[in-house]
Amino acid sequence: xxxxxILFIHFFIILLLPLSCGKQPDHHFLKxxxxxxxxxxxxxxxxxxxxxxxxxxxxxxxxLRDPETLALIPWLADGEPEYDPGTTSYTxxxxxxxxxxxxDVTSKDVAFTADFIKEFRVPRYYxxxxxxxxxxxxxxxxxxxxxxxxxxxFLTRTLTSSIVSTKEWANIAQAARTKQKPLIVLxxxxxxxxxxxxxFVLKKWQQGTYVHLKKNRYFxxxxxxICGRILGPYVNDLLFKVYGTADVAVLALKKGDIDIFLWGxxxxxxxxxxxxxxxxxxYSKKSAVYFMxxxxxxxxxxDVNLRRAIAVLVDKEFIITRILQKYGTPMDSIVPPGxxxxxxxxxxxxxxxxxxxxxxxxxxxxxQKAGYTWEEPxxxxxxxxxxxxxxxxxxxxxxxxxxxxxxxxxYDPHRAMSGVMIQEWLRAMGMPALSRPMAFGAxxxxxxxxxxxxxxxxxxxxxxxxxxxxxxxxxxxNDKQRGWNMSGYKNPEFDRIxxxxxxxxxxEQRKKLILKMQKIIMTDVPYIPIYNPALIEAVRKDTFTGxxxxxxxxxxxxxxxxxxxxxxxxQ
Amino acid sequence: xxxxKFVFKRLIxxxxxxxxxxxxxxxLFRLAPGDPVTRMVDPTMTPEDAAHLIAQLGLDQPxxxxxxxxxxxxxxxxxxxxxxYGVTVFSIILNRLPNTILLFSTSIxxxxxxxxxxxxxxSWHKGEKTDTWLTLGALxxxxxxLPWLALIMIWIFGFYIGWFPLNGMISPEIWLDxxxxxxxxxLDVAHHxxxxxxxxxxxxxxxxxLLMRSSMLDTLREDYILTARAKGLTEKVIRNHHAAPxxxxxxxxxxxxxxxxxxxxxxxxxxxxxxxxxxxELVFAVSNSDYPLAQAxxxxxxxxxxxxxxxxxxxxxxxxxxxKY
Numbered sequence: 051x052x053x054x055x056i057l058f059i060h061f062f063i064i065l066l067l068p069l070s071c072g073k074q075p076d077h078h079f080l081k082x083x084x085x086x087x088x089x090x091x092x093x094x095x096x097x098x099x100x101x102x103x104x105x106x107x108x109x110x111x112x113x114l115r116d117p118e119t120l121a122l123i124p125w126l127a128d129g130e131p132e133y134d135p136g137t138t139s140y141t142x143x144x145x146x147x148x149x150x151x152x153x154d155v156t157s158k159d160v161a162f163t164a165d166f167i168k169e170f171r172v173p174r175y176y177x178x179x180x181x182x183x184x185x186x187x188x189x190x191x192x193x194x195x196x197x198x199x200x201x202x203x204f205l206t207r208t209l210t211s212s213i214v215s216t217k218e219w220a221n222i223a224q225a226a227r228t229k230q231k232p233l234i235v236l237x238x239x240x241x242x243x244x245x246x247x248x249x250f251v252l253k254k255w256q257q258g259t260y261v262h263l264k265k266n267r268y269f270x271x272x273x274x275x276i277c278g279r280i281l282g283p284y285v286n287d288l289l290f291k292v293y294g295t296a297d298v299a300v301l302a303l304k305k306g307d308i309d310i311f312l313w314g315x316x317x318x319x320x321x322x323x324x325x326x327x328x329x330x331x332x333y334s335k336k337s338a339v340y341f342m343x344x345x346x347x348x349x350x351x352x353d354v355n356l357r358r359a360i361a362v363l364v365d366k367e368f369i370i371t372r373i374l375q376k377y378g379t380p381m382d383s384i385v386p387p388g389x390x391x392x393x394x395x396x397x398x399x400x401x402x403x404x405x406x407x408x409x410x411x412x413x414x415x416x417x418q419k420a421g422y423t424w425e426e427p428x429x430x431x432x433x434x435x436x437x438x439x440x441x442x443x444x445x446x447x448x449x450x451x452x453x454x455x456x457x458x459x460x461y462d463p464h465r466a467m468s469g470v471m472i473q474e475w476l477r478a479m480g481m482p483a484l485s486r487p488m489a490f491g492a493x494x495x496x497x498x499x500x501x502x503x504x505x506x507x508x509x510x511x512x513x514x515x516x517x518x519x520x521x522x523x524x525x526x527x528n529d530k531q532r533g534w535n536m537s538g539y540k541n542p543e544f545d546r547i548x549x550x551x552x553x554x555x556x557x558e559q560r561k562k563l564i565l566k567m568q569k570i571i572m573t574d575v576p577y578i579p580i581y582n583p584a585l586i587e588a589v590r591k592d593t594f595t596g597x598x599x600x601x602x603x604x605x606x607x608x609x610x611x612x613x614x615x616x617x618x619x620x621q
Numbered sequence: 622x623x624x625x626k627f628v629f630k631r632l633i634x635x636x637x638x639x640x641x642x643x644x645x646x647x648x649l650f651r652l653a654p655g656d657p658v659t660r661m662v663d664p665t666m667t668p669e670d671a672a673h674l675i676a677q678l679g680l681d682q683p684x685x686x687x688x689x690x691x692x693x694x695x696x697x698x699x700x701x702x703x704x705x706y707g708v709t710v711f712s713i714i715l716n717r718l719p720n721t722i723l724l725f726s727t728s729i730x731x732x733x734x735x736x737x738x739x740x741x742x743x744s745w746h747k748g749e750k751t752d753t754w755l756t757l758g759a760l761x762x763x764x765x766x767l768p769w770l771a772l773i774m775i776w777i778f779g780f781y782i783g784w785f786p787l788n789g790m791i792s793p794e795i796w797l798d799x800x801x802x803x804x805x806x807x808l809d810v811a812h813h814x815x816x817x818x819x820x821x822x823x824x825x826x827x828x829x830x831l832l833m834r835s836s837m838l839d840t841l842r843e844d845y846i847l848t849a850r851a852k853g854l855t856e857k858v859i860r861n862h863h864a865a866p867x868x869x870x871x872x873x874x875x876x877x878x879x880x881x882x883x884x885x886x887x888x889x890x891x892x893x894x895x896x897x898x899x900x901x902e903l904v905f906a907v908s909n910s911d912y913p914l915a916q917a918x919x920x921x922x923x924x925x926x927x928x929x930x931x932x933x934x935x936x937x938x939x940x941x942x943x944x945k946y
Contacts, residue, residue: 258720259789259790489654490908
């Protein structure tokens with residue numbers, strides 16, 4: 051009897067739990083699902099996407115991209131920067147703005163940010179500020195930057211970096227100066243209440259469970275018309291919750307536990323989500339490039355003809371149709387087509403519109419003309435395609451087995467599967483290719499650190515809008531350990547144009563140089579750009595509306611300044 | 622050998638083993654390809670930035686020097702600072718470990734009690750329908766694929782029927798509401814625990830049931846059980862007071878070791894249920910070369926496993942009077 055009673059009590063408690071916990075408080079939260087918890091709210095340490103997304107709502111830059119035109123527009127700044135070629139200086143005026151504690155944002159804070167980054171050589175920021183000779187503050191709302199030499203990225207990268215408050219960081223910097231490893235003191239400083247001037251402030255971060263942001267009543271854009279948009283925020287509270295798997299996040303979205311999953315979802319979920327009347331799906335372009343790279347430091351990939359033949363054999367349309375399930379665009383250049391201003395469409399397009407046989411024939415002719423031979427050629431005397439075997443290099447040596455390193459399928463199934471497909475296409479030409487998935491860290495060490503590889507498939511998921519990365523990827527100076535010129539590409543003409551473009555302050559003149567750089571790269575093909583996956587995001591439209599679409603999706607600061615509770619829910 | 626001498630000898634052994642683990646861990650992470658800086662795929666991170674950061678993190682020092690610092694820090698109780706979180710490893714473990722212990726230890730204890738109970742019944746009814754169904758059920762549960770079961774549980778009870786939350790450990794809306802009292806918060810955690818706990822219970826209880834059944838069947842063949850029957854004791858008394866306590870010894874060992882390993886949590890369970898435990902952190906730390914966090918987590922697990930082994934050995938002496946040290 052006693053045992054039955056205990057069992058009954060347990061059963062009763064379990065039944066009561068859903069009821070007792072079903073109490074919903076009167077908060078009007080916008081609930082955001084994240085794939086992983088943010089690692090830190092220290093702006094100098096944050097290198098993960100989730101930390102940066104949250105920090106982008108707290109710390110603000112002087113200039114921001116317009117979501118439609120992608121042109122730089124004054125954000126914390128008031129008006130366009132004024133250039134004085136005589137002194138190589140820029141003058142920027144600030145809007146009246148306050149930090150979230152109510153104190154004024156002044157030009158001193160901007161100067162402090164610049165000095166701080168330079169003094170401590172803050173990684174990822176330093177390259178955007180190192181060329182600033184000095185910063186003057188003629189008054190509280192005017193900043194004058196003196197550059198060591200004209201530098202194009204000043205406008206696109208320096209002025210789009212977040213500004214921090216002197217009040218928040220001065221004492222921490224002072225303490226760091228007394229230490230043997232000051233940078234470590236700075237990046238390991240635990241920030242409990244980040245002091246920003248953005249639309250939201252941190253209310254609470256319960257580690258492992260949620261991050262709660264509240265509307266910043268001192269936000270400088272509140273009620274202001276910027277670029278024809280009257281900014282809010284119109285939402286009082288943001289709640290970031292972690293969903294470790296996309297399966298559960300999609301269920302949470304359907305159930306209404308979250309209003310948006312701030313992470314791209316796989317195409318496999320789309321049909322299911324489309325059936326739900328309260329869910330809206332956004333398809334955005336990404337500022338990303340996924341590519342195949344070669345080791346140009348030694349044969350056989352030092353031969354441009356071999357690389358061009360492989361570029362012809364790689365069927366980008368097939369990869370997009372079958373592997374990406376049509377949610378992506380083929381890439382012809384390293385700069386993504388979504389970056390409209392800098393994208394060059396007039397480049398060599400290898401194998402475009404060809405079927406498999408045509409690709410093999412074209413690649414065969416390229417290689418044959420360059421002196422390659424086969425034991426069994428892939429194209430016979432009658433022009434018919436047959437499996438090729440035993441490709442010999444122009445010096446008569448049999449091509450040795452080579453590997454295409456890819457990230458593993460659990461890290462990125464698209465790249466792993468693309469590697470397998472490319473392996474098969476190359477084998478049909480008689481090339482002994484082997485696609486080999488490798489743990490991501492190990493892959494980067496092989497490719498970027500040790501330069502011990504033949505070919506690889508990698509990608510950049512968050513390319514900046516400024517195409518200065520072309521120089522990072524292909525300038526010969528960056529062919530060094532941990533350098534971004536992973537292929538070891540060397541072309542004096544490219545180097546010369548890259549150096550010129552870095553100093554060209556006239557956007558139209560610089561554009562011409564950037565387009566030329568893209569053409570050179572696509573002629574020499576150290577990388578074969580393959581695809582740019584679409585960013586698929588889903589939101590509940592019955593709770594909040596007004597998401598702003600731009601390159602890289604709807605999870606941007608514009609959206610969080612403009613979304614409003616849906617009329618139906620606010621009634 | 623008296624027990625104090627035995628414990629002292631084992632403690633010395635534990636210290637030596639621990640030192641070996643300490644060294645192996647250090648070498649394993651340093652020899653594995655990749656470092657925390659190489660993984661940062663950001664073109665704005667120049668090679669000079671990377672070199673500067675590596676120097677500041679002390680990773681440019683010769684490996685023997687790093688090892689000496691590592692030992693010095695360890696023996697002075699300094700576990701270091703996580704490369705990615707920028708906070709002390711101790712604080713991360715302190716934040717995550719209680720959550721893991723709460724979920725995984727509860728599930729192991731619950732699975733063990735239920736497994737022992739039904740294992741005892743199955744063995745007592747050997748060859749009958751009760752035994753067949755219980756053994757079959759245990760085998761099925763034991764072989765279930767955990768992520769699949771977890772997702773099915775979430776889909777049925779969290780989404781379709783909607784009785785329980787889909788994931789997480791708490792409802793932020795309730796914890797942010799100042800009017801929520803202790804009991805509501807307590808019930809909220811319990812409510813969130815039901816699905817992961819049920820999943821882990823289903824996966825684990827089968828193994829305890831099978832272990833107990835097998836051990837009990839061996840015990841039932843012992844002479845003292847025959848003696849008990851000859852003395853005219855009831856079947857219930859023989860089963861519960863004579864056979865079961867002796868048969869439970871291997872299960873106690875298994876539970877002890879499982880409890881120790883429960884500290885490492887379960888990366889899959891914690892990921893699917895977004896349970897903020899140490900298991901997920903451990904996987905993250907290893908895959909992102911966060912040496913301090915990974916080393917400290919593994920050392921914690923090693924320490925607890927070594928000590929629990931000792932505790933189980935000592936417990937044996939009390940549970941089984943035949944065992945002498």
